[in-house]
Amino acid sequence: xxxxxxxxxxxxxxISIMLEELxxxxxxxxxxxxxxxxxxxxxGAISPNNKIPxxxxxxxxxxxVVIFESGAILTYLAEKHGQFLASSGQARYTTFEWLQWQTxxxxxxxxxLGFFAVRSQEKAPLAIARFTEEADRLLNVMDKxxxxxxxxxxxxxxxxxxxxxAWTLAATGYLKEVLKxxxxxxxxxxxxxxxxxxxxxxxxxxxxxxx
Numbered sequence: 001x002x003x004x005x006x007x008x009x010x011x012x013x014x015i016s017i018m019l020e021e022l023x024x025x026x027x028x029x030x031x032x033x034x035x036x037x038x039x040x041x042x043x044g045a046i047s048p049n050n051k052i053p054x055x056x057x058x059x060x061x062x063x064x065v066v067i068f069e070s071g072a073i074l075t076y077l078a079e080k081h082g083q084f085l086a087s088s089g090q091a092r093y094t095t096f097e098w099l100q101w102q103t104x105x106x107x108x109x110x111x112x113l114g115f116f117a118v119r120s121q122e123k124a125p126l127a128i129a130r131f132t133e134e135a136d137r138l139l140n141v142m143d144k145x146x147x148x149x150x151x152x153x154x155x156x157x158x159x160x161x162x163x164x165x166a167w168t169l170a171a172t173g174y175l176k177e178v179l180k181x182x183x184x185x186x187x188x189x190x191x192x193x194x195x196x197x198x199x200x201x202x203x204x205x206x207x208x209x210x211x
Contacts (some may be wrong), residue, residue: 002026010166095153098160098198136182146188
């Protein structure tokens with residue numbers, strides 16, 4: 001049984017989407033970020049970086065597998081269950097490229113933009129301009145890739161798409177006003193969002209945790 005430690009954020013929803021795609025039974029342990037639950041000693045023992053998501057995978061007769069960081073969790077689940085990640089060859093490493101692109105670039109930059117442009121009461125124009133520019137650049141990279149590929153890593157849906165979906169959706173929702181000029185010029189990105197968003201498992205995963 002997998003215990004998923006998560007909250008209603010793009011990073012958390014990556015893993016609930018993956019678990020729904022795999023059709024696995026799992027339990028949800030909400031980590032209320034608004035109450036700083038991520039800093040509790042109990043959660044810190046599971047996720048030393050005090051960030052969600054994290055999982056504990058327990059099987060009879062085996063030591064529990066404890067993993068934090070969304071990219072590591074997605075890779076573990078894909079390899080364990082043999083889905084959404086090619087076993088070898090170029091397709092495997094292309095998936096890793098786009099997975100790492102999301103975790104190192106798209107997610108952090110959109111997160112910073114969300115803080116400075118939306119959440120912060122005191123606006124910092126230089127920071128907003130910097131992160132808006134970088135978000136636009138990254139969305140351009142994504143749109144260009146999707147102009148010639150059905151999914152981020154090629155013709156097959158993968159953990160790269162699962163990692164990127166919730167953050168990209170946030171760009172069209174939470175960050176819509178900030179990025180409206182950029183989003184208006186990216187039809188391939190919108191086509192991909194619709195394609196991925198129509199998957200029933202994605203819709204179920206996006207509703208977790210129910211708070």
